[in-house]
Amino acid sequence: MTTAPAPSKEPTVTVPDTSTEVQLLVEPSSLAPRRRMAQSLLRSRELSILAVLLLVIAAATIKNPSFLLSSSGWRDLLLTPSMLILLAVGQAAVIITRNVDLSVGSVLGLTAYLTGRLFIDHPGIPVVVVFAAGLLVGAVLGLVNGLLVALGRVPALVITLGTLYIYRGLVLSWAGSSRINASDLPAGFLALGTQQILTIPVLFLIAVVVLSAVGYYLYTARSGREFYAIGSDPDAAVLYGLNVRRRVIGAFLLSGALAGLAGVVFAARYGSVSSDAGTGIELQAVAAAVIGGVAIFGGSGTVWGAAIGAVLLVTINRALPMLGIPDFWQQALVGALILSAIVLDRVLSARQSRRLVEARDQS
Amino acid sequence: MTRTYAAYAHPLWRRLLLTREAAVVALVIAVSLWAYSNVPYFGDQLTLTYLLLDVTPILLIALPMTLVIITGEIDLSVASVVGLSSVLLGVLHERGFSIPVAALIALVVGALCGALNGYLVARVGLPSLAVTIGTLALYRGLAIGILGTKAVTDFPSDWTQRASETIGGTGIPAFMWVFLLLAVVFTLALHFSPFGRGVYDIGLGSEAAHFSGVKVERTKFVLFVLSGAVSALAGVFYTLRFGSARGDNAAGLELQVIAAVLLGGVSIFGGRGKLAGVVAGVLLIGIISSALRLQGITVNVINIIIGLLLVLSVISTTVLAWVSDVAARRNRGARPTKTPAGVGTL
Amino acid sequence: ATGATPSGSGSGGAAAKLSVVFIPKNLGNPYFDTSDAGGKKAVESLGGTYSEVGPQQASPDGQVQYINTAAQQHVSALVVSANDPKAIGDALNQARKGGTKVVTFDSDTDPQYRDLFINQASPEGLAKVEVDGITKQIGDSGEIAILSASANATNQNAWIDLMKKDLAANHPNVKLVDVVYGNDDDQTSFDKTAALLQTHPNLKGIISPTTVGIAAAGRYLSTSDKKGKVALTGLGTPNQMREYVKNGTVKEFYLWNPADLGALAAYAADALVKGTITGKEGDTFTAGSLGSFKVGANQTVLLGDPFAFNAGNIDQFKF
Amino acid sequence: MRHDSIGAASHPTLTLRDVAKSFGPVVALRSGTLVAQPGSIHALVGENGAGKSTLVKIVAGVHRRDAGEFLLGGEPADFGSTAESKAAGVAVIYQEPTLFPDLSVTENIFMGRQLLGRGRRIDRAAMYAEAARLFAGLGVHIDPRRQALGLSIADQQIIEIAKAISLDARLLIMDEPTAALSGVEVERLFAVARRLRDEGRAIVFISHRFDEVFDLCDTVTVMRDGQYIATKPIADTSVEEIVGLMVGREVAELFPKTPAPIGDPVLQVSGLTASGVFHDVTFEVRAGEIVGLAGLVGAGRSEIARAIFGVDRYDSGSVRVKGCEVPPRDPAAAIRAGMAFVPEDRRRQGLVTEASVTDNITGVIRGSLARFGLLTKRMENAAAGPWAGRLEVKTGALDMNAKTMSGGNQQKVVIAKWLATKPTLLIIDEPTRGIDVGTKAEVHRLLSELAGQGMAILMISSELPEVLGMADRVLVVCEGRITADLPRDRATPEAVMHAATHALTGGHHGHPGGHHGHPGGAQDQQAAS
Ligand SMILES: Nc1ncnc2c1ncn2[C@@H]1O[C@H](COP(=O)(O)OP(=O)(O)OP(=O)(O)O)[C@@H](O)[C@H]1O
């Protein structure tokens, strides 16, 4: 037996041969940190979607300056997508774990109606309590999804398709044909729908705060990173000893809570709620995430991308009439946009993996 | 010295009766009997007619959808193809095309829609869930774009009547012949042909199927094309039955179709399921809806019931496996042999 | 419970108890809530059974299912607001074959598919009152737009045609720049209003001849910097519009009394079922406290003139 | 029979006694026994399917044992998840790399236990630095920030190793970590392993390469068919003895290739190239001939076979069967031309494990079974029965799921499926991997018999004795090139190993047991060969 070098504190090992040591010494990267950051930013999906968004805004503004430059234009630009941002952020978190949540539209409808009911049945209830109630009810509904998916070990698509029907059925039974009108809601709450702080709408601020919190969590928390690991390879995640069930339940809980919050936002923004509020919006939320670069089979993408995707979807809808495209064609354009996003994603990732393989071959 | 084997581990009755399909069929019979004796007017011929007319589009689309899901893919764009073919039928009719010619063109366009899905999924290798969410928006957008939210309603009445006329005095819509024909074709293709075995193999292990010479790409492509064409046929029927071509016809139908297919015992992971179960699943939803409507119960409760059936039907497998696992463990008296496994995914 | 024999009433509902099914364009629509409530009161005062069913979204295929169900049940009368003048025709005729009387109200089908149409107001009158309202508010010149329900809603389209004619003939300086469709959906109507204001910066007025539309437009306008600068009028219910009349977004809007409309439809249905009228021109019947009505041309009964709601009178109305 | 190798340390780090584990009908482990001492490297050897990986996974908490004793540091242990075993100080390198392709290399190393900075925030800079240090220690050149996607198998293995080392565990288990590594990388790994040993940790090392076992380890435990056989100090044993214990019989008797008349060429491959994978591969296989394709794992043998069969693409070259060109990328055409292909990954490529025995056996021929395009279960069962019988597949009924069968029986089903196509050429990749000894002999007899009937057989095997025993001619593949074509009489282990390692820079081959490694051992061995 030879004696190995004395154990050092650092987990480094003296490399057997000095000549190879020099040659093989690893540099973290040959690029300066700032340039590397700039490069990876330039290549990121988020940035390319943002560029498309800015292009759309620019085109619409040139055609009609009030699209951006009037005070309503600026406000609507931020306000209109707020609700979809919330949904897309939750959806992105779920998709990153290689699941999907189709029930968000129904959850939104339920909490939107709940919001109105609370104001009608408990006059004078503080707005904060209503927001908390929406968040909580959404979280509970999301938890049900999460438990069914994680404990039942059944596909999320089927479960949330089922709960889409169930939750919608609950709203319909509860609301019947009654509806919430603006006059049922207190002025202070309705004002939230349009209030601005330094020209930034409050609802948009809420969306951005949520987005930042979730984005920060997913990027910097251990458990946040585990969302990605689980989506990237669920079997490997089990071998790593990650608590897959807890994270999946957590993702659904988050998505439900944000859909619940979006329901309250819906009530504040539109001022009237009928029992079919939010019908069909789940596919928009999935589409926003996909456009924003969240891979449908999990593991990659960011909530920032999903949020930009949501803004792009909504803004395109608003800009097309301005560009002289009849609004009837908008949906077709959205479809084409989704498809090109997926195809682009494939092209980029193919190029990326080719680049990585080449890098390996050369090293 | 060669061994000989029993073909089956279980007798025929067990293989027929202890299956998901049998359970759904039993449920259909039970619900029908209950409705027949408890729901006023459920026994009427008219009920049968309307029930079948209502489920016909779902029945039609469920046929190719079953095959698509068995290969492990999904097609969310079907309802949009229904809308698009409806609009085409309307617009072409307005331009003076005869109904058969317009319908044929609609079918071709439907097949092309399916071909785009198939190309992106099978050839390019993109996930079908994402692709068909995109084409769901695209095809619906084209439908609405072509016609706006206007409607074409002046279809010749002999054609609109043909869509809902019944066979003699049976109360069964004549259009069921078309479904029956397609159902026979799809059943032979899926359950009694080499092609169908390939479809199952792709769903159970597409790599192994590829290694055995199954043309995985081509099979998937063909199935998406079929899905588009049959959806277009459903669109033609839908248009003539309601005498109205609108861009938003059948919006949301895709989820009903998928719910029915899954309820009928098809696994969303692919590889499992039978057309008989799917047809029973569609009928089950139709019968429940019809019976509840006749009792004056509205869509909300129907929604809840469909949702619950769907959730219960998928977790039942897990629950049953868990129960038999517990039972086996108790018999063996061994320590738990738990193996952590990944949770269900898409 | 029925056995195999088709019970109920195979041959006309004369012997059976009066049963009336109301099918609005869609459920959850406050206008129809009010009108159907009026119908309910009337049906019950006549000793009949009332029910209301309908689709979630305002589409003809959704309505057909409920018409079919009513036909299966052999109800004595159907009161329908049609989402399409033709698409639900076959289903209605099927029901009539089974002995059900069909009354349309609010939005008509082609005459061959129903026994009677209860017209809330003459289309000419409605179109005129809305055009007069908006032109007065904008000083008879400038751009206006219309926010309608779905693009194939029979009544709205008829009114829009009449408005266009009226504008061309009597208001040469007022330009109708756009007609958009909110599909009687809160969110869509709201977003369309926003788009309308952005696309046409010089817009001075909006007519929304649908209650969901005018409420959504009122909500958007009252929260935007165009409040008070863009006039809004149309057909709305006082409960939904109270807020916007009081905060000055809307000066005046119009509507008949929907509850009366529903009640009149119910009385007409009853008269048809009892056989007091057959629906031909010149028939007369009494509609409870609403008085006596006469069937006009095209088997149509006219409710009366629309009513103008404004800050001065809105608090007297609770519907 | 038990033999605790290194004297009486206070407590062995790991003690397993008579541990058993079954997967449904498959008994993976009957009585696994292993005692690993601190400050010692313990080799675990045994044939494919002996149950080594299963044993490892029980210690790691992936599986729970059905029976037996499991002590860690003298304390009873029973892990329900890998998190628990990690917490108890067990680090495992699994046989198959388990990386998250979407995440960076660094995240892969630290997932679940990332270094935290202020506010429990992940400290990426510290992690990158730490990863760079780990890689420097292993002497490899991997950018810590790059994505794991696209890494070579060797690089993936390095990352697994870095991951395990960084765990600072008292017990490190490595399940075939060297399978994909080159000589230099192996030497660096060994240096690290020795250092860890000298720090007093216990290491369990699994490998099929005896030279490595004798180079690195202190003690060796042999397993066979899920059973503990023996534990020996390395110093007191020899390769021959270990092989004897592993196989349980004389090696030679396993490979009863009987000479058969060699006929015309059936398969002619010329100039086959797929850039980055294999280059200019040219050879032929004749009727009645068994050609063995030997080489190290990762040499590209499977890729060559897959390209010939049309599953994978290739850039240039041609494949002919009986003189007719076979189109590329079309397995169906290859099958029509008379090819059959038993792939190496039975569970994913060979079988549709979720389908029945019948469905699998008729999987390729059902097109020809169909009458008027129609096919019934009855027709399929009638066709499958005789083939299952001929290979003596042990199953209750033909509609049993292939999943429930043992590996050997599964392999019989795969072979039956291909024999049913009546091929003229059989390509068989790792014919006996994970198959028990009895079945192995049956498979060999069958191959021999088929060759005798005039079938051309191309056999890929990582088991040198199998190749040498069965093949009429041995082709050796090294780094994607054919480096030797040896007739039976010239195919000695030395010749094959020389050709197999010919192009490798730090190849370590030759005589096992000779060198007890020390830094710079790679160069020494190179010189010795
Ligand atoms: N999850 C499983 N389900 C069913 N059978 C399994 C499973 N895992 C392993 N086996 C079976 O258990 C037996 C032992 O496998 P194991 O992987 O432990 O062997 P090994 O000694 O590691 O072989 P190798 O040298 O090929 O890695 C094999 O027959 C294998 O097919």
Ligand SMILES: Nc1ncnc2c1ncn2[C@@H]1O[C@H](COP(=O)(O)OP(=O)(O)OP(=O)(O)O)[C@@H](O)[C@H]1O
């Ligand atoms: N860049 C890569 N990324 C992922 N897998 C790879 C890569 N390169 C090679 N592999 C895989 O590594 C494995 C070993 O390579 P290969 O099949 O060429 O070796 P072999 O000589 O057939 O050895 P064996 O069959 O004994 O493993 C194969 O499964 C191959 O697919």
Ligand SMILES: [Mg+2]
């Ligand atoms: Mg192993």
Ligand SMILES: [Mg+2]
């Ligand atoms: Mg191989």
